[in-house]
Amino acid sequence: xxxxxxxxxxxxxxxxxxxxxxxxxxxxxxxxxxxxxxxxxxxxxxxxxxxxxxxxxxxxxxxxxxxxxxxxxxxxxxxxxxxxxxxxxxxxxxxxxxxxxxxxxxxxxxxxxxxxxxxxxxxxxxxxxxxxxxxxxxxxxxxxxxxxxxxxxxxxxxxxxxxxxxxxxxxxxxxxxxxxxxxxxxxxxxxxxxxxxxxxxxxxxxxxxxxxxxxxxxxxxxxxxxxxxxxxxxxxxxxxxxxxxxxxxxxxxxxxxxxxxxxxxxxxxxxxxxxxxxxxxxxxxxxxxxxxxxxxxxxxxxxxxxxxxxxxxxxxxxxxxxxxxxxxxxxxxxxxxxxxxx
Ligand code: FNR
Numbered sequence: 001x002x003x004x005x006x007x008x009x010x011x012x013x014x015x016x017x018x019x020x021x022x023x024x025x026x027x028x029x030x031x032x033x034x035x036x037x038x039x040x041x042x043x044x045x046x047x048x049x050x051x052x053x054x055x056x057x058x059x060x061x062x063x064x065x066x067x068x069x070x071x072x073x074x075x076x077x078x079x080x081x082x083x084x085x086x087x088x089x090x091x092x093x094x095x096x097x098x099x100x101x102x103x104x105x106x107x108x109x110x111x112x113x114x115x116x117x118x119x120x121x122x123x124x125x126x127x128x129x130x131x132x133x134x135x136x137x138x139x140x141x142x143x144x145x146x147x148x149x150x151x152x153x154x155x156x157x158x159x160x161x162x163x164x165x166x167x168x169x170x171x172x173x174x175x176x177x178x179x180x181x182x183x184x185x186x187x188x189x190x191x192x193x194x195x196x197x198x199x200x201x202x203x204x205x206x207x208x209x210x211x212x213x214x215x216x217x218x219x220x221x222x223x224x225x226x227x228x229x230x231x232x233x234x235x236x237x238x239x240x241x242x243x244x245x246x247x248x249x250x251x252x253x254x255x256x257x258x259x260x261x262x263x264x265x266x267x268x269x270x271x272x273x274x275x276x277x278x279x280x281x282x283x284x285x286x287x288x289x290x291x292x293x294x295x296x297x298x299x300x301x302x303x304x305x306x307x308x309x310x311x312x313x314x315x316x317x318x319x320x321x322x323x324x325x326x327x328x329x330x331x332x333x334x335x336x337x338x339x340x341x342x
Contacts, residue, residue: 007064007071007092010219013218022211023239023259024238024331025238025239025260025269027328027332028271028327030324030326036312036313038314038315043315043316043317045318046318049118049275049276056303057277058277058279058299059082059087059120059277059279060280062122062184062280063090063280078295081299082114082117083117088142089114090119091139094135107138107139108138108139120143120145121145122147124146124148125183127173132146133177133178136177136178141179143182144177144179145182145183145207146182146183147209148166148186148194149216150188151188152219170198171201174202182205184206188216189211189244190241191244192245192339195252196249206245206255208245209241210235210239211235212238212259213257213260217234218232237331238259240331255275256272257277261282263302264309265277267321271321271324
């Protein structure tokens with residue numbers, strides 16, 4: 001199968017198989033406040049991702065690249081929406097474009113459409129320092145995402161089978177690259193152990209990429225003869241993973257993603273400790289099924305609704321929302337008990 005066909009299949013399968021699972025946010029409730037002492041006009045949505053200042057606490061997470069004209073059009077529209085709404089946007093994995101310059105246009109269109117916006121480059125943890133520099137240069141990126149996707153690779157018939165020394169490569173890139181590094185999962189979540197190891201390696205921004213949305217085991221299983229279906233339910237739900245990541249890691253910038261589909265889930269993710277929230281599959285679905293204008297409208301609605309939620313909670317800014325009182329119940333509560341995390 002050609003790479004470009006595989007990329008397009010990913011998009012189709014992501015739309016068909018994703019967005020069904022439990023992301024853990026049903027177990028999180030805000031404590032209503034009858035005297036919030038605030039006003040809609042006073043709410044400030046600014047946040048920081050590491051040292052990068054963002055006017056919004058949401059971003060478009062890494063999706064696509066390579067794959068020809070269809071993916072160029074998708075990336076152009078994602079970049080336009082990001083520019084129009086002032087939110088950061090990540091490109092998909094650039095490894096193929098580093099090896100074949102014909103693939104570069106699908107990534108570079110993002111910088112072309114959004115010359116001044118925050119753009120994140122993207123590579124896997126197999127990347128070398130030289131490849132990391134080249135990926136950043138290709139899109140004049142403001143940060144580099146390094147994705148960890150062991151379960152996806154194992155499920156992929158032609159995927160990697162050797163995951164040794166990833167942490168050492170990440171450490172080297174973190175020490176030498178001129179832009180910040182964001183280490184992310186792709187829908188299986190990150191444990192406290194993984195996050196602490198990354199912090200010890202000098203990483204200061206983590207995107208938990210939790211379970212509950214786009215499911216790369218299901219996507220890759222669509223292309224297998226004998227299914228590895230045990231991986232379909234594998235992973236740490238996003239709400240749980242935010243708490244795992246945040247515990248004993250107060251200095252880190254934590255980004256939440258994985259199955260986030262609404263302003264309420266965004267607010268809950270921030271109240272659990274996230275500094276910003278990424279969405280991939282949901283934005284792709286809106287773009288492909290309803291078009292560019294619908295995507296733009298959706299991002300504007302999300303911003304407006306977040307302002308309402310923060311007003312009701314009496315949280316004037318993202319740091320105050322991070323401290324909003326909440327109740328954790330059900331499976332997330334059980335998980336944290338078992339893990340001795342309070
Ligand atoms: C992705 N994702 C992804 N991540 C990454 O780091 N590099 C990549 O190239 C891709 N490619 C990709 C393609 C498509 C079609 C989708 C839907 C997703 C993963 C993405 O960034 C995110 O981590 C997961 O999709 C979980 O978030 P959602 O989709 O549940 O919001």
